[in-house]
Amino acid sequence: MTTHYIGRFAPSPSGPLHAGSLAAAMASYLDARTHGGRWLLRIEDIDEARTVAGAAQDIETALHTLGMRWDGPVLVQSHRRQHYRDACDKLGDHVYPCGCTRKEIADSRLGVAADGAAIYPGTCRNGLAPGKTAGALRVRVPDPGQEMEQIGFMDRWLGWQSQHLASEVGDFVLKRADGFWAYQLAVVVDDAEQGVTHIVRGADLLDSTARQIYLQHLLGYPTPTYLHVPLVRHTDGEKLSKQNGAQALDLAHPLHELHKAAAFLGLEMKTATDVAAFWEQALPAWRRRLEGLRAGSP
Structure with missing residues (x-):
């Protein structure tokens, strides 16, 4: 367990959370908590053309309903252009x-x-x-x-x-030519200024990592540790996303959504009776999952 671990979940407010975003959020949350670290929430609305009014608040409400609590204030990219x-x-x-x-x-x-x-x-x-x-x-x-x-x-x-x-x-x-700052720069600046040490996110962002490490090098920033979880996909193999019609989470049944995400991440758990009990089980399950990855298990 480390005393200096800062993780984050950084969704784009282009719509409500779906199964893919929950898997990434759960992995980052569990990794921070199992390491005794802090877990930050950042709203990545730098691409204002894709921002949906009210989506950021909906995301925060969803995380609370799912039993996930972040540390400190929410950072909002559109406030940080300077x-x-x-x-x-x-x-x-x-x-x-x-x-x-x-x-x-x-x-x-x-x-x-x-x-x-x-x-x-x-x-x-x-x-x-x-x-x-x-x-x-x-x-x-x-x-x-x-x-x-x-x-x-x-x-x-x-x-x-x-x-x-x-x-x-x-x-x-x-x-960009439309005047908006690009994701690659914004995420590197925000991670450095927030002191993020561990980045846990979806594998769709794996291809961005080398670019971000290069910018960290040029700007004199430290490079965090990375973990990219597999993507939740449609039955046709396409990545599940807001742009291709991913269904919003059913927040009337948060425990069901949590168990689906845990199963996708390969967490071996019994069925919990409530949200609090789910997280109590999920923490040691994530530790076992990490041990399996270190041992070479898929």
């Missing part, structure tokens, strides 16, 4: 303006990244072409042979992971 601006300024020459449209990037891309985005070919790296207007801001990834060219880390669930930023991602966006 922090992201300051961090971007600190990056100096590592950042450059980009005037490429989506079509131009798609037409000249070097390939497709694991998250489905086009790998940026570096068109504006050496300055904007005549007639081009700056839109997005991008960060330069290392050239071949430079430090941090290949970024590796040990994931506590998935094992060793690595990514070559230049060939697998390309120079990535820090500020």
